[in-house]
Amino acid sequence: MPKRIRLALIGLGNVGRGFLELLTTKQETLRTRYGLELVVTAAADTSGAALDARGLDAALLLVRKRAGQGAATYPVAGRPGLSALDTVRRAHADVLLEASLTNLKDGEPGLSCIRTALTRGLHAVTANKGPLVHAYPELVALAQERGAGLGFSAAVCGALPTVNIGRRDLVACAIARIEGIFNSTTHYILTSMAEGRDYATALREAQEEGVAEADPTLDVEGWDAANKLVILANSVLGIPATLADVAVEGITRLTPNDFARAQAEGKVIKLLCTAAQEEAGYRLSVRPTPLPRGHPLVTLRGWQMGIVYHTDIMGVQFAAVDERGPVPTAAAMLRDVVNLV
Amino acid sequence: MPKRIRLALIGLGNVGRGFLELLTTKQETLRTRYGLELVVTAAADTSGAALDARGLDAALLLVRKRAGQGAATYPVAGRPGLSALDTVRRAHADVLLEASLTNLKDGEPGLSCIRTALTRGLHAVTANKGPLVHAYPELVALAQERGAGLGFSAAVCGALPTVNIGRRDLVACAIARIEGIFNSTTHYILTSMAEGRDYATALREAQEEGVAEADPTLDVEGWDAANKLVILANSVLGIPATLADVAVEGITRLTPNDFARAQAEGKVIKLLCTAAQEEAGYRLSVRPTPLPRGHPLVTLRGWQMGIVYHTDIMGVQFAAVDERGPVPTAAAMLRDVVNLV
Numbered sequence: 087m088p089k090r091i092r093l094a095l096i097g098l099g100n101v102g103r104g105f106l107e108l109l110t111t112k113q114e115t116l117r118t119r120y121g122l123e124l125v126v127t128a129a130a131d132t133s134g135a136a137l138d139a140r141g142l143d144a145a146l147l148l149v150r151k152r153a154g155q156g157a158a159t160y161p162v163a164g165r166p167g168l169s170a171l172d173t174v175r176r177a178h179a180d181v182l183l184e185a186s187l188t189n190l191k192d193g194e195p196g197l198s199c200i201r202t203a204l205t206r207g208l209h210a211v212t213a214n215k216g217p218l219v220h221a222y223p224e225l226v227a228l229a230q231e232r233g234a235g236l237g238f239s240a241a242v243c244g245a246l247p248t249v250n251i252g253r254r255d256l257v258a259c260a261i262a263r264i265e266g267i268f269n270s271t272t273h274y275i276l277t278s279m280a281e282g283r284d285y286a287t288a289l290r291e292a293q294e295e296g297v298a299e300a301d302p303t304l305d306v307e308g309w310d311a312a313n314k315l316v317i318l319a320n321s322v323l324g325i326p327a328t329l330a331d332v333a334v335e336g337i338t339r340l341t342p343n344d345f346a347r348a349q350a351e352g353k354v355i356k357l358l359c360t361a362a363q364e365e366a367g368y369r370l371s372v373r374p375t376p377l378p379r380g381h382p383l384v385t386l387r388g389w390q391m392g393i394v395y396h397t398d399i400m401g402v403q404f405a406a407v408d409e410r411g412p413v414p415t416a417a418a419m420l421r422d423v424v425n426l427v
Numbered sequence: 428m429p430k431r432i433r434l435a436l437i438g439l440g441n442v443g444r445g446f447l448e449l450l451t452t453k454q455e456t457l458r459t460r461y462g463l464e465l466v467v468t469a470a471a472d473t474s475g476a477a478l479d480a481r482g483l484d485a486a487l488l489l490v491r492k493r494a495g496q497g498a499a500t501y502p503v504a505g506r507p508g509l510s511a512l513d514t515v516r517r518a519h520a521d522v523l524l525e526a527s528l529t530n531l532k533d534g535e536p537g538l539s540c541i542r543t544a545l546t547r548g549l550h551a552v553t554a555n556k557g558p559l560v561h562a563y564p565e566l567v568a569l570a571q572e573r574g575a576g577l578g579f580s581a582a583v584c585g586a587l588p589t590v591n592i593g594r595r596d597l598v599a600c601a602i603a604r605i606e607g608i609f610n611s612t613t614h615y616i617l618t619s620m621a622e623g624r625d626y627a628t629a630l631r632e633a634q635e636e637g638v639a640e641a642d643p644t645l646d647v648e649g650w651d652a653a654n655k656l657v658i659l660a661n662s663v664l665g666i667p668a669t670l671a672d673v674a675v676e677g678i679t680r681l682t683p684n685d686f687a688r689a690q691a692e693g694k695v696i697k698l699l700c701t702a703a704q705e706e707a708g709y710r711l712s713v714r715p716t717p718l719p720r721g722h723p724l725v726t727l728r729g730w731q732m733g734i735v736y737h738t739d740i741m742g743v744q745f746a747a748v749d750e751r752g753p754v755p756t757a758a759a760m761l762r763d764v765v766n767l768v
Contacts, residue, residue, distance in 0.1 A: 108599070108740065115601075245740075245741035245744070247595075247744075250591075250596055251746075254762075257758075257762035257765045258449070258453045258460070259758070260456075324460075385726045399453075399586075400586035400748070400750065400759070402748065402749040402750075403587065404733075404745075404746065404747045404749075405592075405745065406744075407742050408743040409741065409742030409743075414741050414742050417599065417741050418741070421598035424599065425598065
C-alpha cells in the first residue's frame with residue numbers, strides 16, 4: 087500500500103497548475119518508485135478555495151482552471167471567497183504547497199500560510215521567494231521547533247538544485263565564492279543584446295515571445311535574481327542576509343557600446359550574482375558583469391541558468407539547467423515533497 | 428554535546444590519508460555546523476591495522492603514514508598482519524569507510540568488508556567502485572534489511588554529486604539520456620592530443636605530471652569510466668547493469684588524424700559515457716566521441732569531469748567539477764558520513 091500524503095495547494099497560477107499536471111502524469115511513478123500516493127485535499131486561488139478531505143480530482147481541477155473556472159466553483163467542494171490563509175487553517179493536509187505570487191513588500195499571503203502550516207506541524211514546500219526573503223531565519227526556527235520540514239529548492243532556479251547542492255553536497259566546505267546566473271528573462275535579453283539588438287528591442291522581442299512579462303521590472307532591475315541570492319546566502323552560507331544587503335544593478339542602462347567594448351576584450355556581459363567572502367563577511371551583489379570567455383557561466387545561452395561554487399575541499403563545482411515553462415519549478419516542489427515525506 | 432561517530436577506515440592510500448587530513452582540519456566545522464565529532468577507532472592498510480575504541484589520533488596516524496609507517500606500527504593500538512576484514516569484524520564503529528583500491532576482478536577485499544559492516548548494522552561509505560560494480564543490488568538489499576545506510580557518492584567523480592543529483596534531485600523524472608565525462612586522466616590526455624600531440628606523447632607527459640598512473644590501462648581503455656557508468660545505471664536508472672552490459676572502447680587507438688577530422692567538422696573528441704534509453708532499455712557505452720561545440724561537455728578542459736541528465740520534467744541538467752588530488756574524493760566520503768548519520 088502506498089503512503090497517502092495530503093496536500094494543500096495555495097496558488098493555481100502557472101506553477102500551481104504545473105503541479106496539478108504532474109499529479110496527473112506521475113502518480114504511477116510516485117507509487118512504484120517512492121511508495122507514495124499524493125492527493126490534493128485543498129486548493130486555493132483568487133476565487134476562493136476547494137476543500138475535500140477525501141481528495142480533489144487534480145485532472146478535473148486542471149481542466150476547469152484552464153477553462154477559466156476558479157477553485158471556488160469546484161463542484162460541492164468549492165468555497166467562494168475563502169482566503170488562502172483560512173484554506174490552510176481548514177485543510178486536512180500533511181504538506182502545504184505554497185505557489186502564490188512573489189510579493190516583495192511583505193511576502194504575504196505566502197508568509198502567513200507557511201507560518202500557519204508549520205505551526206500546525208505540516209511540512210511546507212514553497213516556490214515563492216517572498217516569504218523566504220522576508221523571514222528565512224524565523225521560518226527555519228519555527229519548522230525545527232515543530233518538527234516540520236521546510237522545502238524551497240524550487241525557489242532558486244526551479245529544477246536546478248542550487249540549494250540542495252549547497253546544503254547537502256558541499257558538506258563541511260568553506261565556500262569562498264558563489265557566482266550565478268539566476269534570472270532567465272534577463273539572460274535571454276542579454277544574449278539577444280550581445281547579438282546586436284538594443285535594450286528596448288531585445289525586451290520587446292522577449293515580451294512577444296512570452297519570455298518577459300508585461301511589467302518586467304522585477305527581472306530587469308535585478309530584484310528577482312537578488313531574491314535568489316538572499317535565499318542562498320541564508321540557506322547555504324548561513325548568514326541572515328536581506329535584500330538590503332545586496333548591491334543591485336539591473337540591465338536597463340546597458341547600451342550597444344557596452345557590448346561592443348566587452349566583445350573587444352573577449353568578454354561576455356552577464357547579469358552576475360555574486361557572494362564573495364571577504365574579511366568582514368560575504369559581499370553580495372547583482373550586476374551586469376563582463377566575464378572572460380573561459381568562465382563556465384559564459385557558456386550559458388538563452389533560457390539557461392547556472393551556478394558556480396568555489397570551495398576549499400570539493401574544488402570548483404558548476405551546475406546549469408536548460409528548462410522552460412513552469413513545469414520544472416513544479417517538479418522541484420514535487421521533489422521537496424518526496425524528500426520531506 | 429556533539430554526537431560522537433566512530434569510524435573504521437579501510438585503506439590508507441591517497442583517499443584514506445585525504446580523509447584523515449580532513450579530520451584534522453574540519454573537526455571544528457563538523458562540530459559547529461553538524462553537531463558531530465568524528466573519531467577513527469580502526470584503521471587498516473597493507474601492514475595490518477590499528478584498533479582503539481577510544482579513538483586513534485588522526486594527525487599522528489597521518490604523520491606516521493607519510494613517514495612510511497603502516498597502521499600496524501601505531502603505538503600500542505597496532506595489530507600487525509590483521510586483515511581488512513578482521514579489522515571490520517573487531518572494530519567498535521558506527522560507520523565503515525571503505526577506501527581500498529578498486530579491484531575489478533571480484534571487488535575484494537572491499538566487498539567483504541562492506542558486506543560484513545552492513546550485516547553488523549554499521550553504515551558503509553565507499554569510494555571504491557569494485558564492490559558496487561560487482562554487487563550493487565545485493566549490497567542495497569542488505570543495507571535495507573539491516574536498517575543501515577550505504578553511501579557511495581565518492582565513487583562516481585569524487586566530489587561532483589553525480590549520484591546525489593540523479594537520486595535525490597531528479598525526483599520522479601524519466602531520464603532519456605545520461606552523458607558524462609567521468610575519467611579525468613583520459614580527459615587530460617585528450618585535451619593534450621587536441622592540441623596536436625600524439626597519444627604516446629600525451630600519455631607520457633600525463634605520467635610525468637602525475638595525472639596518469641604508471642600502468643594507465645584501467646583509465647585509457649575506458650574501464651574506470653565504465654565502472655562509474657555501471658554504478659549510475661544501478662543507482663540512478665534502477666537497472667541491474669554490470670560491466671558486461673557496457674560497450675567499452677578506450678582512447679589508445681586515436682590518431683592525430685582523428686582529431687584533425689573532428690576539428691574540421693567543428694567537433695571535439697571526448698571519451699563519452701552514455702546511457703541512452705531505447706525501446707529495449709538503456710544502451711550503455713563508453714567510447715571516444717566527437718561532440719559538437721554547442722554541447723555542454725565540450726566546455727570542459729584538462730582535469731574536469733561532468734555529467735548531463737536529459738529529463739522529461741526538469742529540463743536538461745548539467746553539472747561539472749574542477750577538482751584535483753584525492754581530497755575532494757575524501758570530502759565526498761565525509762559528505763556521505765554526515766548525510767547518513
